Amino acid sequence: MSLRSPLGRVLGLGAAKEGVHHWWHQRLTSIALVPLSIWFLVSLLSLPAYDHATVIAWMGESSTALLLILLVLAAAWHSQLGVRVVIEDYVHAEGSKTLLLVVVLLAHVLLAAAGVLAVLRVTLGSPA
Amino acid sequence: MPSRPLSPHLTVYKFKYTMTTSILNRLSGLILSLGLLLLVYWLLAVANGAAAQARATRLLSTPGAKLLYGLLIAAFCYHLVAGLRHLVWDTGRYLERAQSQKSAWLVGWVSIILTLLVGYWAFFVGAHAP
Numbered sequence: 001m002s003l004r005s006p007l008g009r010v011l012g013l014g015a016a017k018e019g020v021h022h023w024w025h026q027r028l029t030s031i032a033l034v035p036l037s038i039w040f041l042v043s044l045l046s047l048p049a050y051d052h053a054t055v056i057a058w059m060g061e062s063s064t065a066l067l068l069i070l071l072v073l074a075a076a077w078h079s080q081l082g083v084r085v086v087i088e089d090y091v092h093a094e095g096s097k098t099l100l101l102v103v104v105l106l107a108h109v110l111l112a113a114a115g116v117l118a119v120l121r122v123t124l125g126s127p128a
Numbered sequence: 129m130p131s132r133p134l135s136p137h138l139t140v141y142k143f144k145y146t147m148t149t150s151i152l153n154r155l156s157g158l159i160l161s162l163g164l165l166l167l168v169y170w171l172l173a174v175a176n177g178a179a180a181q182a183r184a185t186r187l188l189s190t191p192g193a194k195l196l197y198g199l200l201i202a203a204f205c206y207h208l209v210a211g212l213r214h215l216v217w218d219t220g221r222y223l224e225r226a227q228s229q230k231s232a233w234l235v236g237w238v239s240i241i242l243t244l245l246v247g248y249w250a251f252f253v254g255a256h257a258p
Contacts, residue, residue: 027218030211045254052178059174079161086154089136111168118171
């Protein structure tokens with residue numbers, strides 16, 4: 001017979017009230033991404049050309065920059081949440097699962113930060 | 129760690145075609161994650177100036193890259209339509225078996241039509257058109 005309490009046995013083994021958090025963020029980002037991704041696709045395909053001058057003029061507009069930043073942030077978080085579930089489902093070895101989850105999370109933070117920085121540099125007009 | 133049954137229990141289910149919509153949603157999501165990587169790469173190249181963007185454009189205009197755009201467009205259209213189906217499900221509607229089977233076909237056809245429309249625009253009408 002174990003002396004551990006029922007609560008002590010399950011702590012850390014299940015969703016522990018974090019499951020809804022993940023679900024909710026995935027929904028929030030998906031709702032945000034419906035208009036953002038459609039805007040991006042339409043706006044990008046509507047450009048007359050993809051040379052530097054045209055793209056800079058497009059990205060230099062405040063509205064474009066704002067929507068691009070929101071797109072990168074929402075897409076990065078949505079992607080992180082999605083890839084995370086795939087790893088949790090198919091990688092069962094505890095060590096490699098944790099390592100992969102950390103790498104995926106940090107890679108997405110890096111992607112989001114780099115994307116936002118790139119848009120800001122263009123729209124604030126400070127080329128490297 | 130006690131050995132507990134771990135989901136998804138891939139081997140215990142009989143295959144139903146509605147499963148395909150679920151698997152494709154994951155697959156298209158993973159492909160779109162690569163698309164995000166590509167987007168950030170392009171944004172960085174643009175921010176790094178005309179020369180950097182020109183170098184990136186050479187890489188982004190290869191036949192392999194164009195094939196990737198086609199794949200990304202298909203993945204985007206599917207993930208968008210299948211995602212909307214999930215959002216409808218989240219309201220508690222259309223969860224019955226017959227309804228989900230019907231919506232699986234709907235998602236399939238709508239995403240194929242959307243892919244063809246966007247693909248036509250991207251490859252034959254837009255600035256990338258030959």
